[in-house]
Amino acid sequence: xxxxxxxxxxxxxxxxxxxxxxxxxxxxxxxxxxxxxxxxxxxxxxxxxxxxxxxxxxxxxxxxxxxxxxxxxxxxxxxxxxxxxxxxxxxxxxxxxxxxxxxxxxxxxxxxxxxxxxxxxxxxxxxxxxxxxxxxxxxxxxxxxxxxxxxxxxxxxxxxxxxxxxxxxxxxxxxxxxxxxxxxxxxxxxxxxxxxxxxxxxxxxxxxxxxxxxxxxxxxxxxxxxxxxxxxxxxxxxxxxxxxxxxxxxxxxxxxxxxxxxxxxxxxxxxxxxxxxxxxxxxxxxxxxxxxxxxxxxxxxxxxxxxxxxxxxxxxxxxxxxxxxxxxxxxxxxxxxxxxxxxxxxxxxxxxxxxxxxxxxxxxxxxxxxxxxxxxxxxxxxxxxxxxxxxxxxxxxxxxxxxxxxxxxxxxxxxxxxxxxxxxxxxx
Numbered sequence: 236x237x238x239x240x241x242x243x244x245x246x247x248x249x250x251x252x253x254x255x256x257x258x259x260x261x262x263x264x265x266x267x268x269x270x271x272x273x274x275x276x277x278x279x280x281x282x283x284x285x286x287x288x289x290x291x292x293x294x295x296x297x298x299x300x301x302x303x304x305x306x307x308x309x310x311x312x313x314x315x316x317x318x319x320x321x322x323x324x325x326x327x328x329x330x331x332x333x334x335x336x337x338x339x340x341x342x343x344x345x346x347x348x349x350x351x352x353x354x355x356x357x358x359x360x361x362x363x364x365x366x367x368x369x370x371x372x373x374x375x376x377x378x379x380x381x382x383x384x385x386x387x388x389x390x391x392x393x394x395x396x397x398x399x400x401x402x403x404x405x406x407x408x409x410x411x412x413x414x415x416x417x418x419x420x421x422x423x424x425x426x427x428x429x430x431x432x433x434x435x436x437x438x439x440x441x442x443x444x445x446x447x448x449x450x451x452x453x454x455x456x457x458x459x460x461x462x463x464x465x466x467x468x469x470x471x472x473x474x475x476x477x478x479x480x481x482x483x484x485x486x487x488x489x490x491x492x493x494x495x496x497x498x499x500x501x502x503x504x505x506x507x508x509x510x511x512x513x514x515x516x517x518x519x520x521x522x523x524x525x526x527x528x529x530x531x532x533x534x535x536x537x538x539x540x541x542x543x544x545x546x547x548x549x550x551x552x553x554x555x556x557x558x559x560x561x562x563x564x565x566x567x568x569x570x571x572x573x574x575x576x577x578x579x580x581x582x583x584x585x586x587x588x589x590x591x592x593x594x595x596x597x598x599x600x601x602x603x604x605x606x607x608x609x610x611x612x613x614x615x616x617x618x619x620x621x622x623x624x625x626x627x628x629x630x631x632x633x634x635x636x637x638x639x640x641x642x643x644x645x646x647x648x649x650x651x652x653x654x655x656x657x658x659x660x661x662x663x
Contacts, residue, residue, distance in 0.1 A: 272465035301365035308358035340526030348518030360505035367498035506562035519544035579657035590647035
């Protein structure tokens, strides 16, 4: 029995040792594959948005609803047919049918005061207002799509820059390993350099995150079916076009083109139409009725009647007062919108000029200098004339300078979009 126990113990020990000596396969996290979509320009992105965006479709329903209200406004009151009888004995005795009189009547309300025509005019004004408000939504959402497009361009450029820096750093590490093998530097210097890699890897990860999230925001803003909207942006954030603007021209363009100001003026006209309609509502309608009285016992006859409500109390005072308040609100909104336009144009123009100056500072030669410094430092390191820390410092300087330059271009483009939004006029 004791020998059997020893044999089992030896088998178990051998199994444990074999398991311990078996190498565990390493699991390397691989980034998720990025779906490659078709490349679109900013104009193509706007075109897809105007055709497929669901929020735009939802805004269009308000216009369709206002058009349907025009159909309702054209309708006239329906005639009313009534049938009744009289002469029913209280005790329900005697010749039951011969004592009764049956009345067959039809009545029609006649709208006085031109209510129908004024109702149609008010409905047309409201439909025009709905169309103007839809144009405001298109104007704002189109500008938002462009902003999201340029955000993707910025983040993609920053991602490319981070990957370029990572590649350069890998080359530095490889060169340093060769120097270490030759015994020219200590292992501590190599370890310090390898620790620096986490910063470059982190830059790539953060840039990848920003790019992927901004790309998905753009896809959501553009399309109807998010799952099928596999697109990417075409172009470069470094594209730069100069403009010369004057405040007077931009102000005049904005006052003519801004859809929110047009909507405010349309709301004013709609308020005028509603005042006229509500004033007409105080005039009572005329009701005409006529019919036949059938007397079972004989002697049937016709009947005719005219009815009109006496406006002793209700003269539509509340709705008439609200209509005039809406008119004052519309006039106030016109002034508010006009002031807002003047402010928007002024601020946007100042921002464009300031951001343009920022871009010009970078394009004056700074970008070439930081690139030349990094290249020269890299060559000096290979020749043994510079340290690795000097090259790392040059890489960081170039990275920060290029990132600031890309941000300056993006800020300039954003200022141009603010100017487009302020004037409601696409830039050439």
